[in-house]
Amino acid sequence: MPPSVPIVIIGANEKSSSPCFNGPPSDVVADGGGVSYKAGKKPLQTLTRIAQRTSCLVRLLLLAILLLLVLVSVLLAVIIRIDNSREKYPFGGPAISDVRPGLPPVTENPITTKKPEIKTCTSKGCVRAATNLLNAMNQSADPCSNFFEFACGSWNHLHPIPDDMASYGTFAFAREQVRLQLRVLLESNEISPSKSINMARTAYRICMNTHQLDQLHSSLLLTAVDELGGWPMLSGKEARSDFDLKEGNEKSHEFLTELLASSRKHYGTDIFFQIYVYADAKNTSRNTIFVDQGSLSLGRGSKDYYLNETMFSTQINAYKKFIKAGMKILASDAKITRDDEQMVTELEEMVKFEIEIAKIIVPEDDRRNNTRMYNKKSISELYGLLPQIDWLKYFTTIAPENMTDYFTNETQVIVTEIEYLKHAAELLSQSDARTIRNYALWRVAQSTMKFLDERFENIKQDLMRVITGQQMRSPRWKECTQVPATFLPLAAGAIYTREHFQLSDKYQAMEMIQNLRQSFGELVHENDWMDATTKEVAIEKAGKMINNIGYPEEILNNTQLDEKYERLTLAPQDTYFTLMKKAVLWMQEKEFFKLEKPFDKTEFDVSPAVVNAFYSPEKNAITFPAGILQPPFFSGEYPKVVNYGAIGAVIGHEITHGFDDQGSQYDKDGNLQNWWNEDSLNGFNTRKSCIVEQYGNYAVPHTSLRVNGKLTQGENIADNGGVKEAFRAYQKYIKSNGPEDRLPGLQEYTNEQIFFLSYAHFWCGHKKDAAAIQQVLTDEHSPELFRVIGVLSNLEEFSKAYDCPANSPLNPSKKCRVW
Structure with missing residues (x-):
């Protein structure tokens, strides 16, 4: 049932409301951006001026069309009646004397009883609705054989x-x-008495500032990579020697916990598992924390792409090409010289690791029994399911500072997929530390690339061409209208x-x-x-x-x-990347504050x-x-x-x-x-x-x-x-x-x-x-x-x-x- 399309997924499986109609196809990356639409050939302002000049003509034209429709209806009715009469009396109507003997013959047709006249609605709304339906129909199709073609054949053509x-x-x-x-409303220069409405317009303008993006290139993402402890596949350096989950030592758990918590808190990226706050399903008067299974880079429900190599090798090869192209851009910006063969080797190992994750993810069609997915646990019990994570530290890191006391080992959470967490623990214990870190940093980079310059949009489009068939990028304004709708939805x-x-x-x-x-x-x-x-x-x-x-x-x-x-402040001088980080932090705090309130x-x-x-x-x-x-x-x-x-x-x-x-x-x-x-x-x-x-x-x-x-x-x-x-x-x-x-x-x-x-x-x-x-x-x-x-x-x-x-x-x- 997919929602409005988020730009950054915070608590990706939050069940706030299930969208009931097909959204735009996923753009397959963790940022969740969707397909947008083709722009007109002329600037919107020109179209607006033309529309203003022609509004009177349009109204006259609509009136003329309406009158013409009524006239055609009348003519059709007359023609049908004449045809029916000719079919019964091919040489004209019978003489009255033929049916009433003794009267002189006459040439006029007999007076017949009129059929009830079909009343037709001629209001503007009826004409508009009829036009929509008529222009869509293929009336040559048999409605009892394929009603979709009958109702929509012309529209699709x-x-x-x-x-x-x-x-x-x-x-x-x-x-x-x-x-x-x-777009028109967000591009307005009007200053609203509402701070949040002004911030919505600011968010749109920041997104549209491609000049600033071209100047910054990927510098802000590269800084983020350093803050997260480095990316071996990018730098060529070794991963931290104590980041070895095979040994199960506490230091390795500490570093993994720190990496995953920082990725979630500052970039909205859940790795290996997902956390969200929503109603306790068995007591909906209160909110609680849910721990769900992880996601894949190609989107929710995409595990078949990873597991059916025969059918989907083209898609996986395009995915690998996307990763490699992104790494090359980042390495060039960072002035890092990497051995191409070594990078490809590490890339292949990383994708193999994600394939192993795909194997343990529970398919969406097996996730429809909500009772099975309701497993109340304490935080202390999570250590027995996925011991590589210091769970108490994880929650206190991602939560707002004034909420850290909320979390203790006795704090209750709902685990949706018990077996997944157990399998994830086993996979992490068997996997190479360098590969784990490479994958974690890739997920952060992937989810934040859309906040960088158009080089990253171009390589994503190459992937989209294969995954969805989309042939070219959408105009930037279409993406940017979604930014305030996502980060400031009510504004x-x-x-x-x-x-x-x-x-x-x-x-x-x-x-x-x-x-x-x-x-x-x-x-x-x-x-x-x-x-x-x-x-x-x-x-x-x-x-x-x-x-x-x-x-x-x-x-x-x-x-x-x-x-x-009131806790969110966006400024015109913010970069797009900074806007994202501010919004992610604010949305996350808002989510956790719900734990202190009724649902x-x-x-x-x-x-x-x-x-x-x-x-x-x-x-x-x-x-x-x-x-x-x-x-x-x-x-x-x-x-x-x-x-x-x-x-x-x-x-x-x-x-x-x-x-x-x-x-x-x-x-x-x-x-x-x-x-x-x-x-x-x-x-x-x-x-x-x-x-x-x-x-x-x-x-x-x-x-x-x-x-x-x-x-x-x-x-x-x-x-x-x-x-x-x-x-x-x-x-x-x-x-x-x-x-x-x-x-x-x-x-x-x-x-x-x-x-x-x-x-x-x-x-x-x-x-x-x-x-x-x-x-x-x-x-x-x-x-x-x-x-x-x-x-x-x-x-x-x-x-x-x-x-x-x-x-x-x-x-x-x-x-x-x-x-």
């Missing part, structure tokens, strides 16, 4: 993937609009929402949520596989969900907003400028940032059928996440406990297995891979339930308010058919083959194609709307239903 992207779709289009809007969100979000949209979204909840409750009541008591608990949980819509209210108040960032279930902990949606099981909360509440997914001017088909399905998706294979493990208060009757749980597991099998049989086009049904089951359950709930909610709306007029240009389609078109339109798009492979390996979301046909093939309502023959591809005899 007319929108080739830009060279600076690995995929492109309506979701990416919406993200690009938000970035463009943020960036304040800039965005104050300018681009309507309060009325928030109220409409809240009304839709209420309707979707009622629909979910009805589906629970009607199913035949849950006992009455479990049904009541499920409905109560849905009713208790916390709604975070658009933005938190405090970002509209400058004083309250600035209180969120805040109402916290809006993502940027309102994010185009995504989230569900948090520990909060039992759904979050819809302002960024996703926009066209083409939602508009207060759209007809309800379009809104319910798109954002309504998203809302239903989030509600259903509370009852997917993972969310179902938590109660209404967000606590990890079983609230299921045994028979009901068995019924749920049976239906869940159907979903796993269905999606696991989908072959991903242009690859030799199939969808991982086990990894994607939570998102697939949420997709299926979300669309069903949204359709039911729309039907209830019609019953209460009467039928809506049809869309202009699409009058031949019923509004039930338009609902499913709107849903599919949400997922229009395509991706490079390499990106498709990466998604299957690393992402818990199914490819967009299967998010459409997989869901609709399970819905009787769809087959009825499009009159799909029995056993046609989208009306199979076997259908999977969970909710």
Whole structure:
């Protein structure tokens, strides 16, 4: 379920909110940067001036198009009636005397009873929504054979993937609009009364200062390397003689602990294991510390790249080339002469070491049982799992100075992967000290390279070309808009929402949520596989969900907003590297301070400028940032059928996440406990297995891979339930308010058919083959194609709307239903 894209990962597995829609493909490096978008050929300021000059013409053109659509509709209706008449009476209408003997013949056609006229909506919102759908459709495709092609074929044909992207779709289009809007706002010279808003603009400008980056080159990273004790692979020097974990002496443990703690505290880089602070899953009134398994350089879920040499040798070779190129740049800047052959030898040993780490990492599809991953331990017990770390020293080093007394040997932590830590201890004890240090320093360098000059961006792009298919770098401004959105998410969100979000949209979204909840409750009541008591608990949980819509209210108040960032100070003279270090330290302190406070279930902990949606099981909360509440997914001017088909399905998706294979493990208060009757749980597991099998049989086009049904089951359950709930909610709306007029240009389609078109339109798009492979390996979301046909093939309502023959591809005899 992947979030807004972080620039530096702090507590990478923090479960604050699970993002529910495919984010941009990972850029495979530990900094987590994402794919950005292609810039226009003219400067934005020029476009703005042109738009201002032509706004009147645009309005006139829209009016002319609207009138033309109405005229065409009328003409079509007349032509159809004439054609029908000619088919029945090819030589003209019968003489009245032919049907009423005794009357003189006449040449006029008989008066016939008029068919009910189809009412068409001609409002601006209807025209806009119809245009989006019409321009996307390939109406020559059979909707019962491939509805994705029917709904999106033209969109995908007319929108080739830009060279600076690995995929492109309506979701990416919406993200690009938000970035463009943020860019204009961040480039403004306006001085805000809010300190944090000014810092957001400062962060953007620092990132854009490429002249300063070119002057500094890699000097700040080289200083960091020295402060961390040196990098043997770069300098050619020996590692510290007492940094030998094979001997298990206390000095070696001390140096390793110091290296890992400093890497985490100052550069946000977790090595060998990850630490984050979040709610205690079995007592969500409090926060606690989690110790999780480590990550890999190629990103979360990427272990197959390391372990399947036959299939992914190209990717691993590109990764090695990336490391070597980075080392050469650093050596040149440091004026170090290294024997190339020796460096390559050490590089190969380091990659072999990471392959061994990949072997012990638990696959993501085996990490869906949250009870298995809840293992409460004291800090003293961690020494028995990974003895090479002085755990008490580690925690007191990375925590704020005034919190060191919080940590004792009796302090409780939650360990998610017991066996991983044991295997990591064994690997460290068997590995060469030089290789361990080389790997640790590489992870720090890799995560901070993006804060250096463009030479490092160029070599990363060479890697991206192989891993995702992205052909060229994105314009720098696209990366830089993400900097304030990551480090100062609420400040960036304040800039965005104050300018681009309507309060009325928030109220409409809240009304839709209420309707979707009622629909979910009805589906629970009607199913035949849950006992009455479990049904009541499920409905109560849905009713208790916390709604975070658009933005938190405090970002509209400058004083309250600035209180969120009172311990962070960014100055215009800061370098990009310094900005990163300041932000990392501040974010880490903020994280640890939560240990002294109750868990805040109402916290809006993502940027309102994010185009995504989230569900948090520990909060039992759904979050819809302002960024996703926009066209083409939602508009207060759209007809309800379009809104319910798109954002309504998203809302239903989030509600259903509370009852997917993972969310179902938590109660209404967000606590990890079983609230299921045994028979009901068995019924749920049976239906869940159907979903796993269905999606696991989908072959991903242009690859030799199939969808991982086990990894994607939570998102697939949420997709299926979300669309069903949204359709039911729309039907209830019609019953209460009467039928809506049809869309202009699409009058031949019923509004039930338009609902499913709107849903599919949400997922229009395509991706490079390499990106498709990466998604299957690393992402818990199914490819967009299967998010459409997989869901609709399970819905009787769809087959009825499009009159799909029995056993046609989208009306199979076997259908999977969970909710």
